[in-house]
Amino acid sequence: MTHDSAGENAGARPFMVRRKGWAMLRREHGHTPQHFPARRSLECGVIEFRHVSLEYPVTRTLALDDLNLHIGKGEFTYLVGHSGAGKSSFMNLVLKRALPSKGEVRVAGESLNRYRGRRTALLRRRMGTVFQENLLLAHLNAFDNVAFALRVTGVPQREWAQRVTLALRTVGLEHKKYALPLQLSQGEQQRVAIARAIVSNPPLLLADEPTGNLDPDNSREVLKVLQNVNLRGTTVVVATHAKDLVETYRHRTLTLRKGRLVRDDPYGGYAL
Ligand SMILES: Nc1ncnc2c1ncn2[C@@H]1O[C@H](COP(=O)(O)OP(=O)(O)OP(=O)(O)O)[C@@H](O)[C@H]1O
Numbered sequence: 001m002t003h004d005s006a007g008e009n010a011g012a013r014p015f016m017v018r019r020k021g022w023a024m025l026r027r028e029h030g031h032t033p034q035h036f037p038a039r040r041s042l043e044c045g046v047i048e049f050r051h052v053s054l055e056y057p058v059t060r061t062l063a064l065d066d067l068n069l070h071i072g073k074g075e076f077t078y079l080v081g082h083s084g085a086g087k088s089s090f091m092n093l094v095l096k097r098a099l100p101s102k103g104e105v106r107v108a109g110e111s112l113n114r115y116r117g118r119r120t121a122l123l124r125r126r127m128g129t130v131f132q133e134n135l136l137l138a139h140l141n142a143f144d145n146v147a148f149a150l151r152v153t154g155v156p157q158r159e160w161a162q163r164v165t166l167a168l169r170t171v172g173l174e175h176k177k178y179a180l181p182l183q184l185s186q187g188e189q190q191r192v193a194i195a196r197a198i199v200s201n202p203p204l205l206l207a208d209e210p211t212g213n214l215d216p217d218n219s220r221e222v223l224k225v226l227q228n229v230n231l232r233g234t235t236v237v238v239a240t241h242a243k244d245l246v247e248t249y250r251h252r253t254l255t256l257r258k259g260r261l262v263r264d265d266p267y268g269g270y271a272l
Contacts, residue, residue, distance in 0.1 A: 187218025
C-alpha cells in the first residue's frame with residue numbers, strides 16, 4: 001500500500017483505482033504471459049533486504065551496512081540520503097549488478113542468490129529503470145527510442161505500435177513521437193526515458209536520480225509521471241536528493257546514512 005497522507009497526492013489512490021489500472025493496462029497491452037517468463041514471480045513487486053551489507057572489494061568501502069527493509073507491492077518509495085549514503089548501491093543490489101557481501105536480497109519473495117545467467121537477464125528486463133542520464137539514442141525519434149526497448153522483450157512486433165503509443169501517452173508525449181531527442185527539452189527526454197522503462201509493463205520501476213539534471217518545473221512533471229505509473233500498479237522506488245519533491249509529493253521515505261537505514265517514514269519527509 002502507499003502512504004499518501006499529506007501533500008498534493010493525498011488520498012488520491014484508493015485500492016480499486018489501482019486494481020482498475022492494472023485491468024485496463026492488461027486489456028490495452030493485450031498482455032500474454034508467455035512473452036514475459038519472469039512476470040508472474042515479479043508481479044508482487046516486493047523488495048526485501050535481510051541483513052544486507054555490501055562492501056566493495058577493491059576499496060573495502062562498506063556501502064551498505066546490515067540493511068533490513070521491505071517494500072510491498074504497489075508502494076511508491078523514496079530513497080534519500082547524502083551523497084555516498086548507499087542509494088545507488090541499493091539499486092545495484094536489486095538489479096543484481098552487485099552482490100551482497102552479507103545477507104540476502106529478495107525480489108518477489110525469491111532470493112536473488114538463486115538467480116543465474118539467463119534468469120538474471122530476464123529479471124532485469126522485468127524491472128524498468130530510469131537514471132539521471134537518460135541515454136536516449138540520438139538518431140531515433142521518441143517513438144523509436146521507446147520501441148527499441150521492446151526488441152529485447154519478445155513482444156510481437158504487431159503489438160509494438162499500440163504499446164509504444166500507450167507508454168508515450170502515459171508520460172504525456174504522444175504528440176512528440178516524431179521528435180528526435182535533441183528536439184525535446186531535458187524534461188521531455190526524461191519522460192521518453194520513463195516511457196521506455198514502462199513500455200513492457202514492468203511490475204517494478206527503479207529510478208535513480210531521475211530529476212538530477214532537471215529544473216524545478218521539469219522535475220515536478222517527471223515526478224507526476226512516476227506517480228501516474230505507480231497509480232497503474234507499478235511498484236516505484238525513487239532514489240533522490242530532491243528535498244522539495246520529497247516534501248511536496250509525500251510517500252514512504254527511507255533514509256540512508258553511511259549505508260545504514262536510519263529512518264523509515266511511512267508518511268514521507270526529508271530529514272537527513
Ligand atoms: N564501484 C564501487 N567501488 C568502490 N566503492 C564504491 C563503488 N560504488 C560506490 N562506492 C562507494 O560506496 C559508497 C556508496 O556509494 P553510492 O553510489 O551507493 O552512494 P549514493 O548514495 O548513490 O551517492 P550519490 O547520491 O552521490 O549518487 C560511497 O562511499 C562510494 O564511494
